[in-house]
Amino acid sequence: MEAGTYQFEPHTGEVRIRIEGFSLSDLFEEAGYALAELMLGEERPETPPDAQEEHVTLEASDTEALLVDWLNELISRADARKQVYTDFTVDELSERKLHARIRGFTPPVLKTAVKAATFHGLEIHEHEECFIATVVLDV
Amino acid sequence: MEPTVEVQQRLSPLLRQIGPALYELDPSFREDMRVPARIVADEELLREMSQDHSMLQLVNVTTLPGIQGFAIGMPDMHEGYGFPVGGVASTLLPHGVISPGGIGFDINCGVRLLSTGLLHGEVEALLPALAHDLARSIPTGFGRHGRLSLDLEQLERVLAEGVPYVVDVLGLGTREDLPNIEAGGHLSGADASRISVRARERGHDQLGTLGGGNHFIEVQRVERIYDREAAEAFGLFEGQLTVLIHTGSRGLGHQVCTDAVREMDRALAREGIRLVDRQLACAPFSSPEGQDYYAAMCAAANFAWCNRQVLTHRVREVFSRRLGSQPECWPRIVYDVAHNIAKVETYGGERLCVHRKGATRAFGPGNAELPAAYQQVGQPVFIPGSMGTASFVLAGRSESRAISLSSACHGAGRRMSRATAKRQVVGAELRKELNARGIIVECPSNAELAEEAPTAYKDVDRVVDTVEAAGIARKVARLVPLAVLKG
Numbered sequence: 001m002e003a004g005t006y007q008f009e010p011h012t013g014e015v016r017i018r019i020e021g022f023s024l025s026d027l028f029e030e031a032g033y034a035l036a037e038l039m040l041g042e043e044r045p046e047t048p049p050d051a052q053e054e055h056v057t058l059e060a061s062d063t064e065a066l067l068v069d070w071l072n073e074l075i076s077r078a079d080a081r082k083q084v085y086t087d088f089t090v091d092e093l094s095e096r097k098l099h100a101r102i103r104g105f106t107p108p109v110l111k112t113a114v115k116a117a118t119f120h121g122l123e124i125h126e127h128e129e130c131f132i133a134t135v136v137l138d139v
Numbered sequence: 140m141e142p143t144v145e146v147q148q149r150l151s152p153l154l155r156q157i158g159p160a161l162y163e164l165d166p167s168f169r170e171d172m173r174v175p176a177r178i179v180a181d182e183e184l185l186r187e188m189s190q191d192h193s194m195l196q197l198v199n200v201t202t203l204p205g206i207q208g209f210a211i212g213m214p215d216m217h218e219g220y221g222f223p224v225g226g227v228a229s230t231l232l233p234h235g236v237i238s239p240g241g242i243g244f245d246i247n248c249g250v251r252l253l254s255t256g257l258l259h260g261e262v263e264a265l266l267p268a269l270a271h272d273l274a275r276s277i278p279t280g281f282g283r284h285g286r287l288s289l290d291l292e293q294l295e296r297v298l299a300e301g302v303p304y305v306v307d308v309l310g311l312g313t314r315e316d317l318p319n320i321e322a323g324g325h326l327s328g329a330d331a332s333r334i335s336v337r338a339r340e341r342g343h344d345q346l347g348t349l350g351g352g353n354h355f356i357e358v359q360r361v362e363r364i365y366d367r368e369a370a371e372a373f374g375l376f377e378g379q380l381t382v383l384i385h386t387g388s389r390g391l392g393h394q395v396c397t398d399a400v401r402e403m404d405r406a407l408a409r410e411g412i413r414l415v416d417r418q419l420a421c422a423p424f425s426s427p428e429g430q431d432y433y434a435a436m437c438a439a440a441n442f443a444w445c446n447r448q449v450l451t452h453r454v455r456e457v458f459s460r461r462l463g464s465q466p467e468c469w470p471r472i473v474y475d476v477a478h479n480i481a482k483v484e485t486y487g488g489e490r491l492c493v494h495r496k497g498a499t500r501a502f503g504p505g506n507a508e509l510p511a512a513y514q515q516v517g518q519p520v521f522i523p524g525s526m527g528t529a530s531f532v533l534a535g536r537s538e539s540r541a542i543s544l545s546s547a548c549h550g551a552g553r554r555m556s557r558a559t560a561k562r563q564v565v566g567a568e569l570r571k572e573l574n575a576r577g578i579i580v581e582c583p584s585n586a587e588l589a590e591e592a593p594t595a596y597k598d599v600d601r602v603v604d605t606v607e608a609a610g611i612a613r614k615v616a617r618l619v620p621l622a623v624l625k626g
């Protein structure tokens with residue numbers, strides 16, 4: 001199995017993303033790629049080879065909260081460090097805990113500024129061959 | 140999420156008209172509703188609201204523990220997350236809940252109107268240079284930090300003291316600015332120690348920055364006066380050059396909301412709160428989470444007022460440089476209103492926590508919180524259009540207390556998703572069209588321009604007429620754009 005997919009769905013005021021992954025780790029990585037595309041307007045942007053690796057460790061009350069925390073961690077790091085993260089490796093993922101490595105770069109311009117990920121309408125479903133999540137981002 | 144068509148079919152016919160441009164849904168619609176849902180709209184605006192999930196989101200708001208009276212949607216209401224954008228709700232203190240989703244991530248996003256003593260015709264030829272200078276002086280977009288980078292003590296004092304600190308100590312403005320800012324630019328409930336390290340990291344260099352999305356600075360001309368008495372009190376006259384600033388608390392406020400939603404989500408079970416939508420995460424105002432969030436929200440609100448104050452200073456610098464230092468060139472603050480905030484207000488002797496998410500406070504005449512000059516006519520209410528469309532100044536009416544918890548709308552309201560706007564509008568052509576109409580556009584991205592195209596929004600004239608018809612506020616002035624600076 002290769003990587004999953006994501007697509008942007010209609011929402012009047014914000015941005016809704018439907019994410020699919022063949023595993024939960026895959027789902028979380030795809031969520032990161034979707035966020036990067038939203039911020040940069042470029043599908044799977046190239047990560048510079050010399051991009052610094054950062055480690056992210058999160059704990060949350062359940063998997064849904066973990067997904068929101070993961071996206072919010074990427075958003076708040078991006079805002080504080082003027083970076084967009086474009087490369088994700090989820091090394092460890094349980095129901096309530098995540099450890100990942102991320103890399104990114106400082107783009108000259110940002111297409112969409114993202115304020116936060118929300119719990120609105122958030123669900124993670126396990127299907128026969130994949131996991132599907134829908135997340136609304138405040139932009 | 141419930142399919143839109145089903146919601147529309149079930150909800151709309153059940154709305155009962157209870158006043159001019161005012162509709163109500165009885166709590167019998169759904170068994171978990173604690174109070175009615177009320178909507179300020181006409182039939183066309185109701186039809187537009189029925190195209191998304193905003194009515195259902197308003198129904199969800201009526202289930203909040205401690206909610207009083209009704210939840211109310213403004214005529215610009217559209218789908219958000221948790222609360223709809225354009226939603227207002229109050230809870231009974233001390234134990235009713237406070238919900239960060241009822242305020243929004245951009246805490247104290249708001250609008251400030253500046254007026255000059257200049258007529259548009261006197262300075263028309265200088266406008267391109269003025270707009271260009273504004274664009275150079277005011278950082279917009281990602282990675283552009285403000286010219287002010289606060290040290291730890293300065294940030295602490297901005298959060299705790301708000302605009303009086305920025306004026307008195309940093310020298311960015313005058314004491315005369317303060318009465319014309321909602322709450323004097325300072326909420327006394329602020330506690331800077333409740334702001335997380337991450338929120339500080341996101342905000343410390345963003346004071347005096349505009350941000351992206353629908354935030355803007357617009358140079359305008361007063362095209363029409365509807366109410367001479369109120370216009371005179373606000374210092375507005377036909378042909379006058381004005382400036383409207385729309386922005387908020389930037390990354391600092393966003394992180395305050397993120398932090399609070401996480402904490403409150405964890406506390407729900409302990410408080411015995413069950414929610415129909417997890418983004419309505421909330422906590423009793425009196426709980427540790429409620430108190431922490433309120434103190435942090437007040438501090439973030441102070442930060443936002445300071446942000447608009449620093450931007451005002453930059454605008455004044457540019458005006459002085461380009462137009463001269465005569466008194467008529469000095470932009471004075473007409474008023475500054477928050478439209479994403481929670482306030483403690485008293486109605487019928489009860490202390491309530493009033494959540495306004497995409498809604499403007501609209502106090503009527505005689506309210507003690509208004510500056511002396513506005514006591515006779517009511518609070519200035521600003522309803523910005525989108526690029527190329529008019530903006531309005533209204534005056535709050537006393538009747539707004541009973542109708543809408545002293546609230547009016549905050550804009551035209553989106554009717555089209557950003558993706559749809561981009562499919563339907565070519566940014567480069569929109570730029571040309573606006574230029575052909577004499578509107579100068581300073582925006583680095585055509586794509587972002589398209590997302591905020593006038594056609595993506597509801598008809599602002601209709602929205603404003605509905606506010607007036609409902610008896611919430613009356614029209615004072617209509618402003619049209621001359622130059623638009625966007626992030």
